[in-house]
Amino acid sequence: xxxxxxxxxxxxxxxxxxxxxxxxxxxxxxxxxxxxxxxxxxxxxxxxxxxxxxxxxxxxxxxxxxxxxxxxxxxxxxxxxxxxxxxxxxxxxxxxxxxxxxxxxxxxxxxxxxxxxxxxxxxxxxxxxxxxxxxxxxxxxxxxxxxxxxxxxxxxxxxxxxxxxxxxxxxxxxxxxxxxxxxxxxxxxxxxxxxxxxxxxxxxxxxxxxxxxxxxxxxxxxxxxxxxxxxxxxxxxxxxxxxxxxxxxxxxxxxxxxxxxxxxxxxxxxxxxxxxxxxxxxxxxxxxxxxxxxxxxxxxxxxxxxxxxxxxxxxxxxxxxxxxxxxxxxxxxxxxxxxxxxxxxxxxxxxxxxxxxxxxxxxxxxxxxxxxxxxxxxxxxxxxxxxxxxxxxxxxxxxxxxxxxxxxxxxxxxxxxxxxxxxxxxxxxxxxxxxxxxxxxxxxxxxxxxxxxxxxxxxxxxxxxxxxxxxxxxxxxxxxxxxxxxxxxx
Ligand SMILES: Cc1cc2nc3c(=O)[nH]c(=O)nc-3n(C[C@H](O)[C@H](O)[C@H](O)COP(=O)(O)OP(=O)(O)OC[C@H]3O[C@@H](n4cnc5c(N)ncnc54)[C@H](O)[C@@H]3O)c2cc1C
Numbered sequence: 001x002x003x004x005x006x007x008x009x010x011x012x013x014x015x016x017x018x019x020x021x022x023x024x025x026x027x028x029x030x031x032x033x034x035x036x037x038x039x040x041x042x043x044x045x046x047x048x049x050x051x052x053x054x055x056x057x058x059x060x061x062x063x064x065x066x067x068x069x070x071x072x073x074x075x076x077x078x079x080x081x082x083x084x085x086x087x088x089x090x091x092x093x094x095x096x097x098x099x100x101x102x103x104x105x106x107x108x109x110x111x112x113x114x115x116x117x118x119x120x121x122x123x124x125x126x127x128x129x130x131x132x133x134x135x136x137x138x139x140x141x142x143x144x145x146x147x148x149x150x151x152x153x154x155x156x157x158x159x160x161x162x163x164x165x166x167x168x169x170x171x172x173x174x175x176x177x178x179x180x181x182x183x184x185x186x187x188x189x190x191x192x193x194x195x196x197x198x199x200x201x202x203x204x205x206x207x208x209x210x211x212x213x214x215x216x217x218x219x220x221x222x223x224x225x226x227x228x229x230x231x232x233x234x235x236x237x238x239x240x241x242x243x244x245x246x247x248x249x250x251x252x253x254x255x256x257x258x259x260x261x262x263x264x265x266x267x268x269x270x271x272x273x274x275x276x277x278x279x280x281x282x283x284x285x286x287x288x289x290x291x292x293x294x295x296x297x298x299x300x301x302x303x304x305x306x307x308x309x310x311x312x313x314x315x316x317x318x319x320x321x322x323x324x325x326x327x328x329x330x331x332x333x334x335x336x337x338x339x340x341x342x343x344x345x346x347x348x349x350x351x352x353x354x355x356x357x358x359x360x361x362x363x364x365x366x367x368x369x370x371x372x373x374x375x376x377x378x379x380x381x382x383x384x385x386x387x388x389x390x391x392x393x394x395x396x397x398x399x400x401x402x403x404x405x406x407x408x409x410x411x412x413x414x415x416x417x418x419x420x421x422x423x424x425x426x427x428x429x430x431x432x433x434x435x436x437x438x439x440x441x442x443x444x445x446x447x448x449x450x451x452x453x454x455x456x457x458x459x460x461x462x463x464x465x466x467x468x469x470x471x472x473x474x475x476x477x478x479x480x481x482x483x484x485x486x487x488x489x490x
Contacts, residue, residue, distance in 0.1 A: 019063035019071075021080045025092045028082070032109040037066075037078035039146075040109045041129065044093055045102040046085035048186065048277035050353075051316040052102045054362050061135035062142075065150060073150060077142065078109065090193050099194065100315040104129040104138070106145070177218045177412060180287060181264040183280025184212065184221045188228075188263045191311055204306040206232065211303055215291040216284070217412055224263035231261070278314070282346055286408045289339045297338040298331045304342075317349075324348060336401050343404055347371050378403040 023031055023042065032040060043059055045052035063079035065072050084093035084101065096105065097119035105117060107126035117126045132138035139150055191197060197205050209232075212225035285304055292300040305325035312318040324345050332338045354369040356362075371393060375382050381403055383394040 019060055019067040019079070021067060021078060023080045023082050024086065025088045028092060029113045031080070032078075032112050035078045035109050036075050037109060038076055039106065040078045040080060040112060042096075042105045042112065043079075043081040043102050044084050044096060044098040044105070045081055046313070047083050048085055049101045049314045050278050051314050054356055054360055055102055055133070057360055057362060058133075058135040058138065061152060062138050065139075065152070072153075076146075085190075094193075094195075100313045104132045179276075179280035180216065180284045180412075181218050181221055181280075183277055183284050184216060184218070184225075185262075185264050186277045187281065187311065188261075190313060194313065196311055196313075201310045204303065204310050207299075207303045208307040208311075211288060211292075211300060215288045215300075217287040217291070217408075218264060221264040224261065224265060228261050228263060278317070281312070283408070283412075285342060286339075286346070286404065287412060289342045290335070290405045290408045292335055292338065294334045297333070297335050301325075301328070301332050301338050301341070320349065320352070321345070339401055339404050340397060343372075343400065373400075373403060373407075 020043070021031065045055075047053075059079070059081070064070075066074065066077045067079050082089050082092060084090070084098055095115075096103075096117045099119070105112075105126050106129050111125040115126065117124065117128075119128075129138065129141055132141055135152055139152060143149055191205065206229070209225050209229045213222050213229060216222045216225060288300060288304070302325075305322060308318050309322040309325070312321070328341065332341070350369045350371060357369060373381055375386075378399065380399040381396055383396040383399075386392065386394045
């Protein structure tokens with residue numbers, strides 16, 4: 001049980017007092033109407049977005065010059081932010097055409113009141129700040145715009161509380177399936193809220209959902225994903241994908257879809273009990289990687305890459321991940337190759353973030369980024385000659401693979417059972433794992449079999465309906481249908 005320490009949320013990090021003004025759908029217009037400032041900057045962000053979290057101190061540094069009681073240049077620029085991951089701000093963010101995070105918009109406050117932004121630069125009174133990635137660059141952009149010469153005055157961002165880190169803390173550990181369920185749920189929510197399914201992304205979405213039906217370690221998410229696949233044509237009839245449809249109709253259609261489907265059941269999200277979206281997403285991806293079979297490993301890899309590229313709206317993360325995907329030249333032939341690639345890729349990101357977090361001091365001291373797994377967790381992963389202090393690690397890849405398969409396989413599922421046996425399914429963890437192993441992806445017709453427990457009649461009827469709508473899946477449907485054990489149906 002020491003593997004699973006107390007709960008924490010990876011999105012909660014101690015920071016200094018805020019200078020940035022938080023806006024939301026209810027105060028947005030009134031604050032901007034009343035501000036005496038000549039200009040406003042609105043940062044549209046999502047609290048789960050790691051790049052936004054790392055950007056926060058940069059933005060705060062500039063805000064300190066202009067906002068608050070001790071501002072050096074008060075009344076010129078009001079620096080604000082809107083959390084688009086907060087449901088109440090959804091329509092506001094749609095109005096401003098927010099397609100990735102973070103986005104900084106600039107203009108006179110009155111132009112934002114009751115306003116829109118169409119994402120285009122020409123002739124707009126609201127403009128996007130393209131180069132504000134650091135405090136210096138943001139201030140340089142402002143200075144160019146206003147022909148001013150504001151300076152950060154060499155202020156240092158200090159946060160001594162965040163300095164201490166216990167690198168030996170083995171708490172960098174998956175918080176079991178709650179995280180996976182939340183990540184699955186949040187990913188789905190984001191896709192719908194941001195209207196991300198279109199003719200370019202549709203195939204990736206379907207493939208990812210097929211993988212979810214086959215390999216999500218949570219039985220509830222598998223069922224929910226199956227339900228969505230089965231009803232996909234109803235959620236996204238072709239007119240919703242049409243570009244000509246007016247915005248309001250589009251939003252209404254998605255609202256209806258949002259209320260109909262709960263991809264991982266009613267108790268998700270649980271809020272406080274989970275570690276945050278991006279952690280959960282990693283855990284989900286690792287869990288999938290150990291569950292696909294050799295034949296399915298390459299398809300799972302390409303689907304994962306496409307999914308992150310198209311649907312993970314932390315722009316920096318998705319681009320970095322996609323670059324690493326693109327560097328893979330030969331197709332994966334084995335589960336082992338895919339599992340180890342994902343593990344190494346995650347460690348690449350960890351290594352990059354170790355540097356960023358230590359220079360910006362934005363790390364969570366209780367859960368510092370480390371090269372994973374630490375030796376305490378998997379001594380046999382460290383071959384002779386490793387010098388952990390100097391980060392020279394001689395990995396024993398066979399041992400790493402064994403460890404990952406066990407950790408993201410039975411260990412994760414059994415932990416799930418321990419945590420909450422009341423709301424979970426009654427089938428055992430290992431059975432759950434087995435039942436999610438065989439197929440590469442699940443065709444729509446088979447998804448239906450999992451989703452609807454009405455078995456034979458319903459399955460045949462649906463397979464027939466699928467054939468009418470989408471011939472591509474029909475053969476797969478029949479094959480998978482034969483493979484399915486009858487007990488999965490009841
Ligand atoms: C696909 C993807 C790409 C990302 N790219 C970026 C980026 O470019 N820049 C950025 O700022 N943030 C990025 N992030 C977010 C970042 O990686 C973390 O998710 C976030 O900072 C929260 O970190 P965490 O400490 O909670 O643990 P996370 O790194 O989220 O890890 C979750 C859990 O996975 C386990 N784990 C850790 N390392 C490994 C490993 N190598 N193999 C297997 N399991 C492991 C541990 O148990 C850990 O607690 C990305 C996230 C995802 C899902």
